[in-house]
Amino acid sequence: MAYLFAHFKExxxxxxxxxxxxxxxxxxxxxxVNGGNPVLESTLGERGCRDIEIIRLKTGGFVILxxxxxxxxxxxxxxxxxxxxxxxxxxxxxxxxxxxxxLIHFSxxxxxxxxxxxxGCLWAPEIFYDENNGEYLIHWGSTVKESDFxxxxxxxxxxxxxxTFSKPVLFFDKKxxxxxxxxxxxxxxxxxxxxxxxxxxxxxxxxSDSLYGPYEHDESFEKYMDxxxxxxxxxxxxxxxxxxxxxxxxxxxxxxxxxEKMGYVPFISEKPGSADFKRADELFSFPYGFKHGGVxxxxxxxxxxxxxx
Numbered sequence: 001m002a003y004l005f006a007h008f009k010e011x012x013x014x015x016x017x018x019x020x021x022x023x024x025x026x027x028x029x030x031x032x033v034n035g036g037n038p039v040l041e042s043t044l045g046e047r048g049c050r051d052i053e054i055i056r057l058k059t060g061g062f063v064i065l066x067x068x069x070x071x072x073x074x075x076x077x078x079x080x081x082x083x084x085x086x087x088x089x090x091x092x093x094x095x096x097x098x099x100x101x102x103l104i105h106f107s108x109x110x111x112x113x114x115x116x117x118x119x120g121c122l123w124a125p126e127i128f129y130d131e132n133n134g135e136y137l138i139h140w141g142s143t144v145k146e147s148d149f150x151x152x153x154x155x156x157x158x159x160x161x162x163x164t165f166s167k168p169v170l171f172f173d174k175k176x177x178x179x180x181x182x183x184x185x186x187x188x189x190x191x192x193x194x195x196x197x198x199x200x201x202x203x204x205x206x207x208s209d210s211l212y213g214p215y216e217h218d219e220s221f222e223k224y225m226d227x228x229x230x231x232x233x234x235x236x237x238x239x240x241x242x243x244x245x246x247x248x249x250x251x252x253x254x255x256x257x258x259x260e261k262m263g264y265v266p267f268i269s270e271k272p273g274s275a276d277f278k279r280a281d282e283l284f285s286f287p288y289g290f291k292h293g294g295v296x297x298x299x300x301x302x303x304x305x306x307x308x309x
Contacts, residue, residue, distance in 0.1 A: 001244060002303035003027050004103070006054040006064060007293030010256065010263070012080060014073045015041075017048035019064060021103075022290055023298070023306050027243045032287040034309045042096055044111050046070040049096045051124040051180075051237070052293040055136070058129065061101045062296075063162050065125040065138070068092035068111065089149040091121025095140070097162065103298075103306055114157055114168045118145040123152075124237065124292065128183045130211055135160045137211065139171050141179035152177040154194065172213065175199075180292075182238045183211070186248075186273040190215075193238035193250070201233030202226065203252055205275045221275045228279070235265065237292035248272040253292050263289025 003024045009016035018038035022030045033039060042049045048070025056062055069075075075087050094111040114122075120143035128137045139156040143149040156171035172181065177197040184191045192206045192215050202225045206215035225232045237253035248269040254262040266284045267277035298306070 002298050002300060003241065003295055004054065004298045004302070004306065005030060005290055005293055005295050006052040007264075007290040008050050008052055008066075010289060010291045012072060012076075014048065014070060016291075017050050017070050017072060018042065019049060019052050019066065019098075020290075021306060021309075022287070023303055025303065027241065027249060027295075028283055029285045030287065030290070031307075033306050036287060039309070040064070040098055040106060040109075042066075042068070042070070042109060044068075044109050045092055045094050045096065046074055048073060050292060053126050054294055054296055055127040055129070056296055061099060062103060063127065064098045064100070064106075065112070065127060066096045067121075067123050067125065067140075068094045068096050069121065069123075085149075088120045088143045088152065093117070093119050093122060095122055095125050099162070103302060104309065112165070114165055116168050119155075119168075120144065120149040124180045126182055126294065128185075128211070130158070132211070133158075136162070137183075138165070139181050139183070141181065152179050152197065154178060154181045172215065178204075180237045182240065182294075184240050185211075189273060191240075191273070191275070193240065195236045195238070200226065202229075203232070203235055203238050218275055221277070224277065237264075239294050241295040241297070242272050243268075246272070248274070248277075250275075250277050251295070253290075255291075263291055264293075 005022040019040035021033035021039045024030045045068040049066035050069050051067040053065045097110045099107040123141040125140040135158045141152050143152050154172040155168045157166045157168045159165045176199045180195040182193040190208045205218040205221040208215040235252040239251050250267040251264040268280040269277045
């Protein structure tokens, strides 16, 4: 067993906002694929992609979804400032999608539009396989026209084949804005991680017996983040995976790594399903700062194939 981390890079050049792969034998020590160059480069929509998601399909093969955003090319001024409010309103209503059977050869890029003109920009898509219904839940963050594009919530739709998609509906909402949702199922419990934009600005964890909720807020996780993490509002894009030694890894993306030279920061829980995470930088190594992405398990054969790219 090995691991694939699909991600982008935070750079002040347009090549950062593309699809990159990192691989690992043990889930701790990561290495670059393709010489640290993009594996996929967007040519449609905004011609950039952020917030990379990858999933292995139950029928074989893989799907990659990304935010259709090229901030450096289209939304950043000469002083590297970004009007995020403007972007949330007028940004792309599409997601970028590729399919692949072997992680080496990819289908042509496709822009996915879910049929709702009232969305602002669609951010940070993730995919969760709902085994109860045999379908894939796609969830992402967006503002909508009804709130004058001022309030970001988590929306979702479902698909069985990534060809046709249900009409999007609200998945998870709070009084404050939320973004960057991640779902994991362990021992029959659904774990929802997400980012509070304010009040307080930090990553949160909630648990439910049902995929669609209601989700119960985890006070102890919030307390740990508040008391032990400096500037917890500077972390986002939660993603989790189970390590070969049986421990549960939570990755949080420290944004702004072009300046800070960071990226994903690891936290470890001794038991999957227990959100008693502790920061564990010293156990991990990265060739550069991985930005907003996701991790899947791959076979040894797939690892060797990617390593030789």
